[in-house]
Amino acid sequence: MRPSLALALALLSLAAVAAPAAAQEGNALSPRIVDEAAVPGVMAKAVDAFIIPGYRGLAEATTVLAEATAAFCEAPSAANLEAARSAFSGTVESWSAIEIIRLGPALEQNRFERFLFYPDRKGTGLKQVQAILARREESATSAGRLKAKSVAVQGLGALEYVLYGTGAETLSGKDGDFRCRYGRAISENLKAIAGELLSEWEKPDGIQAAWKKPGPGNPLFRDSKEAATELLGVLVHGVEMVKDQRLRPFYAGAIDGRRDKGHPRLAIYWRSVDTMPSISANFRALQKLFNAAGMESLLPAGSGSIAGSINFLFKVLIGAAERIDGPIDAALADEGQRKTLDFIALNTADLTDRLNRDFGGAIGLGAGFSFSDGD
Amino acid sequence: MGGAFLPTPIMGNRMSTRTLIDRRSFVRMAGAAWVATLQPRGASALARTDAVFASAFMAPDGSYGVATVTEEGEIVARTQLPARAHGMAFSPQSRRTVAFARRPGTYAMILSTDGAAEPVVITAVEGRHFFGHGCFSADGRLLYATENDFAGNRGMIGVYDGSRGFARIGEFPTYGIGPHDMTLAADGRTLAIANGGIETHPDFGRTKLNLDHMEPSLTLVDTATGTLIEKHTLPSELRRLSTRHVDIGADGRIWFACQYEGARNDLPPLVGHFARGEALSFVALPERTTAALANYVGAIAVNRREGLVGLTSPKGNVAVTLDAATGEVLKEEAVAEAAGVAAAEHGFAVSAYDGRFKERRSAVAWDQHIIRIAGAE
Numbered sequence: 001m002r003p004s005l006a007l008a009l010a011l012l013s014l015a016a017v018a019a020p021a022a023a024q025e026g027n028a029l030s031p032r033i034v035d036e037a038a039v040p041g042v043m044a045k046a047v048d049a050f051i052i053p054g055y056r057g058l059a060e061a062t063t064v065l066a067e068a069t070a071a072f073c074e075a076p077s078a079a080n081l082e083a084a085r086s087a088f089s090g091t092v093e094s095w096s097a098i099e100i101i102r103l104g105p106a107l108e109q110n111r112f113e114r115f116l117f118y119p120d121r122k123g124t125g126l127k128q129v130q131a132i133l134a135r136r137e138e139s140a141t142s143a144g145r146l147k148a149k150s151v152a153v154q155g156l157g158a159l160e161y162v163l164y165g166t167g168a169e170t171l172s173g174k175d176g177d178f179r180c181r182y183g184r185a186i187s188e189n190l191k192a193i194a195g196e197l198l199s200e201w202e203k204p205d206g207i208q209a210a211w212k213k214p215g216p217g218n219p220l221f222r223d224s225k226e227a228a229t230e231l232l233g234v235l236v237h238g239v240e241m242v243k244d245q246r247l248r249p250f251y252a253g254a255i256d257g258r259r260d261k262g263h264p265r266l267a268i269y270w271r272s273v274d275t276m277p278s279i280s281a282n283f284r285a286l287q288k289l290f291n292a293a294g295m296e297s298l299l300p301a302g303s304g305s306i307a308g309s310i311n312f313l314f315k316v317l318i319g320a321a322e323r324i325d326g327p328i329d330a331a332l333a334d335e336g337q338r339k340t341l342d343f344i345a346l347n348t349a350d351l352t353d354r355l356n357r358d359f360g361g362a363i364g365l366g367a368g369f370s371f372s373d374g375d
Numbered sequence: 376m377g378g379a380f381l382p383t384p385i386m387g388n389r390m391s392t393r394t395l396i397d398r399r400s401f402v403r404m405a406g407a408a409w410v411a412t413l414q415p416r417g418a419s420a421l422a423r424t425d426a427v428f429a430s431a432f433m434a435p436d437g438s439y440g441v442a443t444v445t446e447e448g449e450i451v452a453r454t455q456l457p458a459r460a461h462g463m464a465f466s467p468q469s470r471r472t473v474a475f476a477r478r479p480g481t482y483a484m485i486l487s488t489d490g491a492a493e494p495v496v497i498t499a500v501e502g503r504h505f506f507g508h509g510c511f512s513a514d515g516r517l518l519y520a521t522e523n524d525f526a527g528n529r530g531m532i533g534v535y536d537g538s539r540g541f542a543r544i545g546e547f548p549t550y551g552i553g554p555h556d557m558t559l560a561a562d563g564r565t566l567a568i569a570n571g572g573i574e575t576h577p578d579f580g581r582t583k584l585n586l587d588h589m590e591p592s593l594t595l596v597d598t599a600t601g602t603l604i605e606k607h608t609l610p611s612e613l614r615r616l617s618t619r620h621v622d623i624g625a626d627g628r629i630w631f632a633c634q635y636e637g638a639r640n641d642l643p644p645l646v647g648h649f650a651r652g653e654a655l656s657f658v659a660l661p662e663r664t665t666a667a668l669a670n671y672v673g674a675i676a677v678n679r680r681e682g683l684v685g686l687t688s689p690k691g692n693v694a695v696t697l698d699a700a701t702g703e704v705l706k707e708e709a710v711a712e713a714a715g716v717a718a719a720e721h722g723f724a725v726s727a728y729d730g731r732f733k734e735r736r737s738a739v740a741w742d743q744h745i746i747r748i749a750g751a752e
Binding site for chain 2: 102107108109119121216217218219220221222226237240241244245353357366375
């Protein structure tokens with residue numbers, strides 16, 4: 001099932017015939033042509049300056065986490081609990097800086113869901129974690145056996161409950177032994193997953209090679225347009241994720257004229273007060289990818305203002321997310337903070353549009369680059 | 376026949392349905408506004424005698440709509456839609472055209488093509504969303520829609536009664552996951568359903584959740600009883616071949632087209648056909664054609680009068696015509712961002728995201744599907 005060079009050339013000639021004819025029309029919707037020469041460099045920078053450093057950061061954060069939880073279980077104390085909790089928040093931050101890469105190795109072997117199971121539909125995951133704690137299931141205290149269990153009991157959500165949920169006060173004493181060892185196994189599991197993600201991306205002939213050299217024979221992208229579509233897709237889907245999957249569950253804005261009172265317990269990481277730090281890390285990661293990959297260089301001359309507006313929106317979104325601090329229930333009770341959440345929701349919608357339509361259209365991905373996405 | 380499909384009780388899921396409910400209230404508002412804009416004159420304009428096709432589109436300002444189009448590709452009339460639509464259905468009996476919201480959408484708009492009735496907006500019930508396709512019963516009274524029971528991760532067919540304002544009168548399973556397109560078989564009572572095999576959940580938007588264990592299948596389901604007649608799964612080496620669109624040949628054969636989620640440099644089969652009681656047959660396309668289609672067929676249509684099968688690929692920028700009898704490639708035409716395909720007087724009408732529709736070009740981005748609402752066939 002491998003293509004020959006001849007048919008690859010046939011495909012190229014087809015594309016060459018198709019594109020210029022459409023570009024001549026001068027209509028606002030007519031596709032420009034993707035800058036073939038610029039795309040491989042942008043893809044390479046996305047890998048080398050964002051993805052691999054991101055996974056390296058995650059590998060380091062989870063190593064610190066595994067060490068901190070191990071030290072805590074060895075010598076339970078308020079100070080060591082604090083160190084473990086701080087390492088947890090560090091891991092959340094590192095994960096939030098790379099979770100937008102929801103493709104390739106992150107999709108294989110359920111790594112993404114094992115690392116972060118969210119949203120927890122119907123609280124199923126929480127019940128499973130509580131059952132492990134109630135029954136003191138020894139099999140959950142070894143990372144090797146934990147990995148075969150439900151994706152909901154081996155990731156960040158489970159560890160957050162261990163460190164902050166009901167009964168976490170026992171952790172510093174002798175009664176907390178099982179709970180601590182379960183937390184240690186989760187930490188080791190997270191470290192293992194982070195290590196796999198990093199090594200998959202670091203393999204010179206693995207996914208990074210496919211990202212850096214689009215073309216015939218490439219298992220992911222036959223041409224630069226397909227590669228650029230994937231990369232811009234990370235940004236668009238990342239912004240949509242923050243808006244629809246992270247903000248909306250706990251604050252839906254105004255519906256039918258009434259402002260949502262909010263659902264703080266549906267917020268991701270509400271127990272550890274990492275909700276807004278995670279969201280702001282998501283925005284920073286998206287902006288970093290946009291700039292570190294040099295995506296602006298894909299724009300035709302004279303269209304630089306599109307990148308300028310995108311960077312401006314990132315800046316105001318990061319600023320707004322950082323202005324909301326403290327527990328999310330307190331933020332939701334505060335009229336001013338809820339207005340800031342409205343502001344974030346409004347601007348994420350605008351940002352999606354600018355990336356999808358303005359930027360996608362300008363770099364030659366057609367009328368809404370994701371128009372054909374999987375239908 | 377409504378009694379055969381009593382809706383099963385749906386367990387509430389606060390978090391995921393919240394999002395859907397919010398979207399529904401949006402659709403309610405937007406839908407009402409949309410209906411208000413559609414004056415009787417506008418409604419009758421849809422029915423102008425030269426209107427032959429209907430297709431959804433995106434306007435240059437990012438708004439969405441549905442338009443009727445002449446045999447030459449010229450827009451006859453257009454109406455706004457509250458959100459992006461995808462697949463269409465038409466019943467010559469009831470003269471109604473439906474535009475389904477793109478997955479994971481929650482609305483469908485039913486237009487009266489002869490202007491005799493007000494447009495109807497239906498919204499997905501709690502625990503379900505639309506997948507973007509559907510079809511009418513042979514008598515035009517019932518509308519079937521592919522839907523996602525996302526808590527149960529199973530495909531469903533929602534049944535809506537046109538004689539009761541398109542009230543949802545029941546549902547039955549598609550016997551697969553991720554159903555997409557479907558069509559009424561030649562016997563007038565069997566649905567041929569393409570279960571794409573990809574798990575999605577509105578909590579995760581359009582994210583494909585099971586690419587490493589997809590379960591594509593084609594099923595035949597009896598509309599009278601909701602029971603499975605037969606199910607065709609794909610061999611394990613084609614597990615990543617998502618069966619997504621279907622049409623019926625002149626001889627009643629069911630033609631299906633696929634989108635491949637596996638390695639980009641594989642050359643999987645992309646189109647095939649089967650009849651009841653028969654195994655699936657794939658068309659052995661030349662490698663050149665498979666590569667040109669970019670492992671992604673966006674739409675399929677059969678020209679039953681001329682014995683032709685039309686395929687389009689927006690990823691491959693190509694429209695392909697096959698001989699339905701032999702599977703031979705008769706024509707391979709470069710069409711930038713080729714979107715929809717429907718049987719035309721001769722051959723096929725092909726549309727594109729860049730605004731082309733046959734030989735004409737309009738300032739819209741045509742969506743993925745075209746339905747024929749008048750003329751030959």
